[in-house]
Amino acid sequence: MFVVVTTLASTARVGDLLTAMQDVTLLILAGGAGRRMEGQDKAWLEINGQPLIEILLTSLRPQCAQILISANRNIEKFSALGAPVVTDEHYRGAGPLAGIYNALAHCTTPNLITVAVDTPGIPANYVSRFMRVRTAETRILVAHDGVRTHPACALLASDLRASLGDFLQTGGRRVQDWQHKFNPQWVDFSDAPDSCYNINTPDDLAHAIQHFGARA
Secondary structure (H helix, E strand, O other), rough: EEEEEEEOOOOOOHHHHHHHHHOEEEEEEEEOOHHHOOOOOOHHHHEEOEHHHHHHHHHHHHHHOEEEEOOOOOHHHHHHHOOOEEEEOOOOOOOOHHHHHHHOOOOOOOOEEEOOOOOOOOOHHHHHHHEEEEEEEOOOOEEEEOOOOEEEEEEEEHHHHHHHHHHHOOOOOOHHHHHHHHHOEEEEEEOOOOHHHOOOHHHHHHHHHHHHHOOO
């Protein structure tokens, strides 16, 4: 069962929060096949002439100690962005969970926060929203926009790789199915419901260009 968390944990004190943010690795999930986008690599779709991956990096770089990019094509282009690129060495084709599993092998911080590359509305306080409600007992937190959850926008303890490997080994593929094993809590994004808006189709991209492009 999910529980919505809106109260601040002890790390909400400014000094403690800044310290806690150094305990975060941010993973941008950019390894999808883009099937509903006619096979395009969504990371390089543009809003106002700027690729989605660059929009995310601009927002996320000030927020955490390390950023990883999960990608399976255009590796040279991704590498030129200055963040380590992790490919799906294991479980290729298994979706976002494969990207998370492989990235956890390179995660040197206690927490991994994930975000899909096709979410151009990610706010400047994305990481701190998770870290404000994280406690020492937290295993998984998932963003909730007031209507639904966004499993790709989540925080997980970095020691969960073995559990995820077991899940993948038995054929598990749905992100939320694995997350539910740890009774995850929701992190409230209802005041900024566009934060986790994601682009799956050409119509979604047209909406994003109109909506987010107007903000630039």
